[in-house]
Amino acid sequence: MSIATSVLSELLQSIPYLRPQLYFKASLTALSHAMEDQVLAATLEQPLVIASFQRERYYRQEAHRYLRLAQRSNQIYVLSAPETDFTHSSEAYEKIAFELEDALSQEWHLVVIADNYATCLVCRESLGSIAKSKQIPEFNPSLDTDTSRRFEGIWTSERGVSVKAAELLLNRILIYRPDLASKIQYARQRFGIGETKSYSPVNQITEFACDIDTDPFVQRLVTYLQASQYKLHKAYRSITAQARKERLVNSISTAIRRSLDPHEVLQIAVQELGQHLGASRCLIYRAQATDAKATIEHEFLILGVSPICGQTWELKKNPLFQEVVQQGEGVCVADTMNDSRVTKSAALSSIAKKFAIRSWLIEPVLYQGRLLGIVELHYCNLPPHQWQSGELDLVKAIATQMGAALIQAEAYANLEDLNQQLEALDRTRSNLIAITGHELRTPLSTIQVCLESLASEPDMPLELQQVMLNTALADSERMRKLVQDFLTLSNLESGRVEWHPESLTLQECVDLALSRLRARPSVEQPPPIKTKISQNLPLVRADGDWLVEVLAKLIDNACKFTPPEGEISIKATRNSKQMVEVTVADTGRGIEPNRLEIVFDRFYQEEGALRRTTGGTGLGLAICRQIVNGWGGEIWAESTGKDQGSQFHFTVPIVKGSEEEKRLKVKSK
Template sequence: MSISMSILAELVQCQPQIRPQIYFKSSLIALSHAMEDQVLAGSDSPLVIATFQRERFYRQEAHRYRRIAALTSQVYVMAAPETEFKNASDAYETVAFPPEDILSKEWNLVVLGENYASCLVCIEREDLAENSEMSEQLTMDQARPFEGVWTSHRQICSQVAILLLGRVKYYRPEIQGKIEEAVNSFNLPKKLDKKGKSTTRKSRHNPKEEVELDSPLNDPFAHRLVTYLQAGQHKLLRVYRSLAVQEWKERLVNSITAAIRQSLDPEEVLEIATREFGEAMQAHRCLIYRCKSTDKSVVIEHEYLRSCPEQPEGTKVKSLRGETWWLENNPLFIQVLQQQRYVYLGEPGEVDYGIDEGENILAKLAEKWEIGGWLMVPILSQGRLLGMVELHQCNSVCRSWEDDELSLMDAIATQLAAALIQAETHANLEELNRQLEALERTRSNLIAITGHELRTPLSTIQVCLESLSQEPDMPLEMREVMLETAQADAERLRKLVQDFLTLSHLESGRVDWNPESLRLEECIDLAISGVSARYAENKPKIEVEINDNLPLVKADGEWLVELLTKLLDNACKFTSSEGQVTIKAKSNGDRMLEVTVADTGRGIEPNRLEEVFDRFYQEEGSLRRTVGGTGLGLAIGRQIVTGWGGRIWADSLGKNQGSQFHFTIPLVESELIINN
């Protein structure tokens, strides 16, 4: 069983005029050593009673109490045991109290000599450390706060002695005789009951009388020393706080920097930074979005929300994710651009937004989204705006940002800018790598094309010409075969060179487009005529399924016919003569006409639908094809469609399932007006 009422509380109860004050542990150490040194420097046999919170604290001072015990037999030491400390009568009396006793929170020391007295009665105030702005510093050993009394007033020292002896008797009733000897020897004005509580004798003073705590002999000087110690401890705490803030700032910057640089994906970087930034700054809402100085609005994609425990249960911070966030005419955004640094606004009622109420977009946003405190921090790189960080204090709760926090936000925004630039650079490098890989594939394919498409026709032409020149008596039929073969291979070479030049011309951007109003049917007829002449009897059936009232399109007629020819040629090449090629057209509702060239031929694997538009792409490989071609037709087609602002794509269910090639072409504006 333990006692729950502290010595300080009992003392104040008996002496209500006493006013405790706050001491730091470093000051209490100095005071305790001064009191112990006073005993060691004297020649009398004083009463000494000391309480330690834990055995480990006692062990640090045990050597001093052994020296004190050599001077007097009335020494009592109390502590909560951790290893070997126990009730014992050795050089001095040791008293072990349970850790749950209130004494485990106290720091008490009383010294009663023949001509002097002093006492220290304190209890640790953990609540001060928890609730203080310097909580981390106050948890350091030397800065732990205690509340209590230090005095050399003999009457109060005697009162403390009798209270402590009561605790000694409570835990060690077997030494009651020695305790009573101390009471009588030092003329203590109290006596103890059987429970270890103190009862008042007929007091020789008025208990309501103000007690002077300072000794007229040496207390003024001692109090000056204590005041100096306390002031020094306050200075140390301020230094510790400054160092702690700096350490926290560096640690936070490093942790956020490490978190946002774990990824090279800009969107993932922003998502991580939003969460880390919001948690670190303890904002109710944190937004991070990419923007330029000319943007009128952005769509919020990255958001961190923190609940408001200060608000009634069920109150939640509204989410802005997916909402359009207006920047145009936003005075806060404009001010950030002008100052190139953070801007902070407090509660809406205290903010002068600087514009008319009717035009005050900032006030409307603050009211709609319950923003009490609004901080906007720009993400800048060499003066260029990359994005923005916004911190919101919501509802009626508003906190003020310290200068250290604001500078920290600037530092983190700088790191975020570096991370974004790094991510963008990495993305650009990846794109360059893809382009280099494409160029390498182009080079390899070009070598293959050169070996197959150039060397083979040239060899054939050479053989035919050599045969014709070396055999003048060759039969007429054979001469015609040789000439037709050489002519066909020469045409293949001409077509290959022409496709090279066409693609190079389109990719260079040097094409002069001549858009005109065209009837799609006429362009289709021209393309079909060209393809039919090329394939003669081995072409599949070509069907045209378009409405007679199809609207006019706006395009360069020559290039439109070229595109249709390439698509029809490609469809006929991979479709047997028993198959069918169909041409369809429809409006896609986006001021564009969608044209489809579908076939029932070989089809395309779904995972290669995008690759077919690459330069020199050939499904069977350039050296083992069963059909001719350069592999440039669809690449040319994509460049043509891109030139007039359309798009082209392919669909197929797979091998031998046929394929469909779609492209869009703009409608004539007058047709749009009529249709609307």
């Protein structure tokens, strides 16, 4: 069953002179608590108390008070619309559960009737407040008790009005709980509820005037009003602090949007954060979890505090930093003089003493669990700084913003690198098209001319026929080598090459490379080649075929750029890194110093793709670099400039263990 009639409406119809007032929830809470405390302050009376709550959630906030009221009287009635476990019961006091459609669900009632006083509070929530509460998400019911809710109704200490309100509520209770008829009848008889009387302001003053000590009620009411004022002041302070926090976070966010320079963003952050929190010193520096040291890059200082910017900060021996790395959260030291983490660490004690740090906060700058940097706040004044939760939350929020800024800057830098790689790839593609077209078209044209001549001129002299055949064979070999270089480099770069390392003598590999060069037909006479390989050189460990390939290509490259009157030398020595360093030097054209690295790029041609005087595809040195990197060595070029000759160096690992014994055995054979 549900009752649509409003108790407030019935009360106003019964007593026409009553005029409803507008109340805010905070005021009604203070009034109701004062009325309840007046009952608790009494010692002998057993008053009638009727309280009607709109919802069970509001009743739960006051349930502990009604357990205390039940110790003062057995005439306690509590009404509420159930939401979970609120139901009809008669335990410490009477509970009456009404339906949510009942008009009581929109009202708030509290009636207290004693022998020498009576008060009542009968209110109905305003329509605007109800509409607002319906817009609040159900998952956050605490927002329903917002103090901005408004009610219209009656609060009075007139006994006749209170008795009438009690009568209306008792009638409503009887409808839901007929089993309480005898108990309610006793209350009616004792307090004169239900007697026929005419109500007017004059009758109320003359008939029910009595000597009542209202001081307890007034004192309680003032206490609750002061408490409400304090809560309001606290809320204003919280709003102000939140506004300052938002301004700080917004300033950092603006800096991030305005600039992709992490140095600028972090400098703004350190200044804003240090000023906002009143720190003596604020530090921000880059650091990763595995770093042993870090350089202080950004700092905020107040006057009289010694600077740290530019100094190196020990991290590996810093227990606070290690705790941050392990937990992934900030570490707060309220007093460095009494904190065991500081006093037990000689390094931290020294830092705290040297830089006068009394209170210390270390907050990590994280992005998806990855440590990017550290924010430190130092307070050097007495007494030690008392950290507030809002301060810690603010530092964490700023650290999150800085993490996003650093990742954004890193992503931008990676994007620039990627663009450079794409540009290089585009240049490679253009070179590939140009070089391939030139290198393939030229020998194909020559082969075609030679074959057409042989086919169309059957009476051609034998000597000329032999020249034609030799020319076609030489150009077909040139094409074969071009295709072979393409396939070799592709296999090396894609990792499809199977390495077969073995113990080798470098002299044998040099001899094989030179024999390959001599066996190749050549139009021009190559320059003289000298070898300087020490006999006591240890064995090297590499794939023999690929080592010979590297030597052959470096020698071939030297021959291309060295005139016949020049000289090529091959030498090898053992360096201090357990490697053999091989050098192929020439007295030829030389290399500009700014091109010493790019000569190893694919398709690099010193004279350009289409106007060079030497053959080749520009893949030889790129292939050499891939091979040397494959066995863990290094390759580089040296030259003092144009026409000053060049030297190409590469390293090969030495055989570990008894390489000297193996070398001697090979030598004896």
